[in-house]
Amino acid sequence: MKTLITARGITKQFGATKALDGVDLDINAGEVHVLLGENGAGKSTLVKVLAGIHGHDEGTIEGRASLAVIHQELALVPELSVAENLFLNRLPRKFGFVDRAEMRRRAPELLERVGLNVDPNAKVRDLGIAQQQMIEIARALDKNAGVLILDEPTAVLTETETDRLLEIMAQLRENGVGLVFITHHLDEIQRIADRITVLRDGRSVGVLGPKATTQHMIELMVGRSIEEQYPRARKRPGQPLLRISNFTRRGVFRDINIEVRAGEVVGIAGLVGAGRTEVARAAFGVDDYDYGTVEVDGKPLPRNNVQAAIKAGLGLVPEDRKGQGLVLTATVGQNLELATLENRDAKRLTDVAGKLRIKGRVEQPVKELSGGNQQKVVIGKWLLADPKVLILDEPTRGVDVGAKVEIYELINRMTAQGRAVLLVSSDLPEVIGMSDRVVVxxxxxxxxxxxxxxxxxxxMALAVQEISA
Amino acid sequence: MTALNVRKYAPKKYLAENGALAGLLVLAVAIAIMQPAFLSAQNLLNVGVQAAVIAIMAFGMTFVVVAGGIDLSVGSIAALAAMVGALTAGPVGLVVGALCGLVNGALISYGKLPPFIATLAMLSVARGLTLVFSGGQPHETDELVSFLGSNLAPSLPLPLLLMLAFFGVTGLVLTRTNLGRRMYAIGGNEEAAKLSGIDVRKQKLWIYALSGLFAAAAGLVLAGRLGSAGPQAAVGYELDAIAAVVIGGASLSGGVGRATGTLVGALVLAVLRNGLNLLQVPPFWQQVVIGAVIALAALLDSLRRR
Known part of the structure; x- marks a missing residue:
């Protein structure tokens, strides 16, 4: 087997912290090499060093000329067409002007290689996230990239889209491309990986073969064994704390009835686009709705009024951590106090930060924290507000295994105190494992x-069913 | 990664501001070497007085910029407030300034106009109203307003003291009030602020009203110094105010900025103007130098952040 990239003893220091400490990595042609590790373990730093975005302090890298990285944040221009994006920066030209005919001729070939059936003249803005990813992959292939690094590509994909991506990865592997794949989904790893390098605290702690068990992967990743993946402690539910009745927003959701009782976790499952997030946002007063009522602890909430919802005892951890949950320019402490500015309590703030085991100081910029710790900050903001009902929208998306379990423990603690949790999640084992009832x-x-x-x-049977209007 | 421990704000805070502050010191030393007269007490007081109007305006601008907006109308509001103040009474000018700011805020919050457009419109409207009310003539200021531009004692100019007072208020508002905390939240991530229960629209009303109020105060100080309110007073001052805020290290994309930074920024501009005059650099060239310094300051800041 041909080795495309050989990295030996890679060490990278950021200030006083060693982000990478003597990491070895081989990337072979025709192989899917998974990088596994908790957030902050050094995966992204390693990718950036391989791609030459960061320099490295020690170690050697051979053969990185033919490498392309698909980052989680896609590098496409939404207002340009599919074809223009495919050839961005190297548009075919004739007499100094863009040669549109040539572009239209070559674009379908490229799209075919990744099995994407879209109009090359369509604007990228109008495509789904999965299709956009494929365009990036197609673009990388056109540059004859021998090595393709995919940094958590499936985090934003639905299950069908993920299946499709894994198929294409398998096909690229057949064609001799070397693939590096970063994901938190262990089942995906079992489906596609040829080799797994596990990183922990900047060190490579093991290289596993394709038959590695989930248990083994988790143990290596967190450095200890996790007893149970979904440690739900159930208790007898009390009086209803959240009641959503006949909730309707034309064209988005209809006749939604959901009740969550004290001490209860109710899950909302469904495919992306089923209207789950929209219901959560409207109930919290962010978006408007047409009919229906939302009651918290028996009191109806006015529509479109986040302040009233919070005052009544409702909280929402939104799905997009960086875009909606955090003020990235601010510190951990400033983010924690955001929902409780009216009655600030410095002591409770440090208490909550400690209880959440947030790795980082209160006055540290929140953008320096790993994804899992950032999510804990968003949840901590609501713990300070002391809500009766907390709505969690995809609370563990892009969060590593260790932090996931900590978030589950938080959910348990809340329900043990007689609060209610509405859990919106696309992660099926999670929504089933943590909920007392699941609304699909x-x-x-x-x-x-x-x-x-x-x-x-x-x-799934409920989620994919066709409902006649 | 370190475990959670609570440390008080470290000297890092100072380092973050050193860019502009170091620049100010270098500038002052360079000018003093070339023209020792720069260091005379009288001249330094002059610099302070010259900085005062822009600084007060820039403090108001700091609120807006921290909250992720921009206010192009402050120069015109200053002129309108001074003119109204001269024709009626000083306090009326302040009210008019705050009202203009409220209109800006309403257009931005409830009309959903981009701040650039809303305040560009106000720039024109307020200037136009100034011309209408003045009939195109300068008007003498009353005693109260003239007092604002006077000296309390031979070496104690009131504009300088007012600048320091507004500096103190700005620092307090930004760091010690909920309004201030909300400005940083809104500028840093408006959606997150909204989802945390901050009434973003209402806050913006107050923020732009504050900017209008500060601009009006700056306009009155300017008129007090000159002894009259002119229809073309403070033309282009909004750009100096924005420059002061940016030199001070604030980010035009919001969420970042400090009162001390803005004060230093305003002083940099004043020292530069004063120094260039002392060195007898022709006025046309002065503009070129000032523009270059603004670009340099922004460049240094952007390098420092990498």
Missing amino acids: MAHGRVAGELPKGATQDQV
């Missing part, structure tokens, strides 16, 4: 409700 949404409607112990198949 499809096409803006409630497709059904399942008791605890439901199987993934039951949830």
